[in-house]
Amino acid sequence: MTEPVRLAAGDPAPDFDLPTDDGGRLALKDLRGEKVILYAYPAAMTPGCTKQACDFRDSLASLQKADYRVVGISPDSPAKLAKFRERDALTFPLVSDADKSVLTAYGAFGEKQNYGRTVQGVIRSTFVIDADGTIERAFYNVKATGHVAKLRRDLNLD
Template sequence: MTENVRLAPGDAAPDFSLPTADGGTLHLSDLRGKKVVLYAYPAAMTPGCTTQACDFRDSLASLTAKGYAVVGISPDAPAKLAKFVERDAITFPLVSDQDKAVLTSYGAFGEKKNYGKVVQGVIRSTFVIDEKGQIEHAFYNVKATGHVAKLRRDLKLD
């Protein structure tokens, strides 16, 4: 299995401009001055990804109160993301990385094990980016269930 690129604290967060579920474009650089939680997930409207998105949605007010913006990124098309937002009342931006270039630059796309087989896919990951655009934390291979609660503990928000 080939080792994927991995970001570490202190690395510059790769900048991006990606289409959003609402038809706009989100530029990571536009969020400078805020802390950003960027989380990568495999596919909208699947059970694990729905659980994770709803956990972020339900924690959004407390994250925002501590200065964090939340952004979800997946290879889904904007139209699918729009359905996800509508179906599950997602209240933070979801961005589409259909060519997976941004996911790859974050080390969140590549070889992974799935049911014992090596496959190419999205590696469920979360990145905490500081106000200057530097990686503060990079969490790879996170679990969909319970991850937001663990993240809140790791960031000492609870």
């Protein structure tokens, strides 16, 4: 298996146009002019992913006050994402990357360690994208719990 690409500050953010949890579509190019936090998570409605999503939900007001838009991305179907959004009262868009091509382009899909085994899967990651579509920060292998608080500190929002 090959090592996934790793994005770094200054790299152009790979564009995407993906189906959303509400039946629409969301393209990164449509968010130009806005700062975006794109976070990749393995599976909707699992304990860790729920904790992370709720942390983003609970921090959304302060992130928006600092002009950040939050978007979650996973390989889940739009229907499953809609259930996730409704069940946990998520107030930001979730996009479906069923074929994992966008996750792969961001380096958020590939080999990872899971309970001591090497497997292929979504690598929990967060990308801060500036208003021009450039990666400002890329965080790989983040923890579901505590990551949003660390991100807020890194962005000087606390």
